[in-house]
Amino acid sequence: MEMIERYIYAVTQKLPQSQREDIGIELRGLIEDMIEERVGDGEVKKKDVEEVLIELGSPREMAIKYRGTKRYLIGPELYDSFLIVLKIVLISMFAGLGIVFVIQIIIDPVEILDHFVGLIVTLVTAIPQVVGWVTLVFALVDYYGGVQTKDLGLDKTWHPSMLSAIPDPRRRIKRSEPIVGIIFYVIVMVFFAFSSNFFGVYVFNDGGFREVVPFLNEAAFSQYMPLVLLLLAIFIVKECLKLISGKWTMKLVGYTVIINLLGMMVVSFLITGDAFWNPEFMSDLVKSGIVTEGSEGYQIGETIWKNSTRIIVILLLVGLVWDTIEGFIKARKK
Amino acid sequence: MNEQEHIDKLMLELRRGTITIGVLSQLSVPQYGYSLVTLLNEKGVQVEPGTLYPLLRRLEKQGLLESLWDTNEARPRKYYKLSKMGNEVYEQLCKEWEGMVASLDHLIHTRKDEEDGND
Incomplete structure (x- = not known):
């Protein structure tokens, strides 16, 4: 599913190089697990993927949570x-x-x-x-x-x-x-x-x-x-x-x-x-x-x-x- | 902000504080992220994957958890488990938590008793 790849790319490109691959694999596993839970063995539809991604939240917020560092210029x-x-x-x-x-x-x-x-x-x-x-x-x-x-x-x-x-x-x-x-x-x-x-x-x-x-x-x-x-x-x-x-x-x-x-x-x-x-x-x-x-x-x-x-x-x-x-x-x- | 919004905001803070204990409590046996989400939700602790996954990584970085990639299954999964230090921290946290619950219970119930007395 291309949408999943796009999501993972959007999250990981906002993260330090060293963590990208690891988090990418982890996220893909998570998304697949979540989809599987929804549809079971049935056919995966675009709507299911969308729902799962919406549940995970915007890539920006996700990346912020992974980074967890300060988010301001002047404290x-x-x-x-x-x-x-x-x-x-x-x-x-x-x-x-x-x-x-x-x-x-x-x-x-x-x-x-x-x-x-x-x-x-x-x-x-x-x-x-x-x-x-x-x-x-x-x-x-x-x-x-x-x-x-x-x-x-x-x-x-x-x-x-x-x-x-x-x-x-x-x-x-x-x-x-x-x-x-x-x-x-x-x-x-x-x-x-x-x-x-x-x-x-x-x-x-x-x-x-x-x-x-x-x-x-x-x-x-x-x-x-x-x-x-x-x-x-x-x-x-x-x-x-x-x-x-x-x-x-x-x-x-x-x-x-x-x-x-x-x-x-x-x-x-x-x-x-x-x-x-x-x-x-x-x-x-x-x-x-x-x-x-x-x-x-x-x-x-x-x-x-x-x-x-x-x-x-x-x-x-x-x-x-x-x-x-x-x-x-x-x-x-x- | 109305009443419900205040409650939501305070609950969010409460949950954020307790979620770590919840996570540590389940990791004496190895779990991967999503199995932990399901496990916690089944037991009534609401946690979103978007919160849990970064939290697991953070705890691992702090040395409370250990991780292991399992590549034998259909998709590679990262299993997390309490480290030795994580185990000790968890036990100490439990004690603190019980103390906190006891004091708060006491506070809440004395107040209720007083109110009942006034009626």
Whole structure:
């Protein structure tokens, strides 16, 4: 009977390779036994087979019973953090897109309708992406880290003395800290995704907005873009881990070290590429009419520009190093 | 949910818990899946093959049952039988079960007596 073969195939293909054959034979025997009981030595009709298969239930349910393992992506232990992070990321994405929208209107007020349509299109594509990535990260955390918490819950030898100490206030990570971090990174991400030209000096004259003098070299920067977005995404993962953990532990410090090292590598790589900052920044400023070449203002501007580009990089690196050290110090506190 | 649905749901949970004892009780002699279904149903313990077959495999994996393929018959059949550990577990389970029945009986009957007294 082909229907039986189909049923067995449908069940076994949802099971691990190693069990398929065994369960297949067993199921076939069961179905034949059940049919035999129904019809005895008489002729087996299609209806009999159907009835037996209906009694056994859908192949999906049958396979689930055979597998008997967990059937969820994100377990109850992580679900709350998952919802919080998802909300934060979505809200900050909305905020970022809103700011971008406002900037676009300032830059180009005539095209307001186009910008609005653009905003809607971006929302439609971005929301599933955001939800997808956040879910993926949490599913991975659940898969690799969730098992231990579950084991703890089921541990029969549990004793009140095993309760872990309330973390020292100095070890605790305030919830607001990673939340602010996530909001910041998402907004920066949204900005980069639109245009690195949003980072710059906004020039207005009496009529209103005139132009942006960009800090970054957009032509060269566009090729680094995926790298920067990826790095920001990794930083968001770091903040999520902090939020979930709630306190500094050596494991968390380990992740932070890896992610921050990665961050430092990417930042150094970007900076040493000569085309990172806008090389025309000063002459662009002159063109925009903010300063005139040779004036005192020009020299002050140039000094600030040259120093600040360097200082920002140093601050960024110091910040990453400090983040790591801070975590290490706090994790060591008993 | 109405009354009957609540009862059905609770009964399902009760049955799920007791079915293992029922299965272990019949496996001092080797049985294959479907013969066990018939045997249990005859004795008033309702169990579906779709529940029993995976349960047998799970118990075997846990080491409470041993299995053996019999290929001499018309169709190959997997016979299950209590392992040594399974036997010990079963005996302990029986004791626990009897204790549970006794305590629950006590609870149910005291309550009935009180109600009768109030009338």
